[in-house]
Amino acid sequence: VVKDFGGARDPAYGLAGVGDLIVTALGEGRNRALGERICREGSCRFVFKGKGATTYEGVAAAKTLRQFVQGRRLPAPLLTMVYRVLYRGTDPCAEVRRFFCNWLEISEAAGRRKFH
Numbered sequence: 001v002v003k004d005f006g007g008a009r010d011p012a013y014g015l016a017g018v019g020d021l022i023v024t025a026l027g028e029g030r031n032r033a034l035g036e037r038i039c040r041e042g043s044c045r046f047v048f049k050g051k052g053a054t055t056y057e058g059v060a061a062a063k064t065l066r067q068f069v070q071g072r073r074l075p076a077p078l079l080t081m082v083y084r085v086l087y088r089g090t091d092p093c094a095e096v097r098r099f100f101c102n103w104l105e106i107s108e109a110a111g112r113r114k115f116h
Contacts (some may be wrong), residue, residue: 001065001068001069001074001076001079002017004068004072004074014077017101024062028054030057030058031056031058034056034058034059035092038085038092039093039096042054042086042091042093043089043092044089044092047059047086050085058082058090059086062079062082062086062087063083063086066079066080066083066087077099077102077103078099081095081096081098081099097107
């Protein structure tokens with residue numbers, strides 16, 4: 001995805017990319033709080049309530065980026081998971097399980113190809 005935006009791949013795997021993802025996941029920011037609330041409530045309907053609702057920049061970014069990657073047929077499994085929860089109303093816990101199960105299957109398959 002970074003490459004398709006004209007960026008270099010290496011920074012995405014350094015502090016600018018993975019580092020930012022870790023801070024978002026482990027920090028005390030609004031996007032992490034949003035994810036926790038969605039998981040607690042099992043839905044994100046509250047995100048799209050009318051005026052006065054908290055702004056979560058990650059919500060709009062997920063939709064925009066999803067359109068971008070779909071148009072270019074780029075794989076983006078983490079983004080796809082977030083998009084499904086936010087815009088298709090899928091169960092957040094089921095999506096997280098699916099994401100990590102798929103990731104483990106891919107990792108195991110890659111490991112078998114590499115070492116056998």
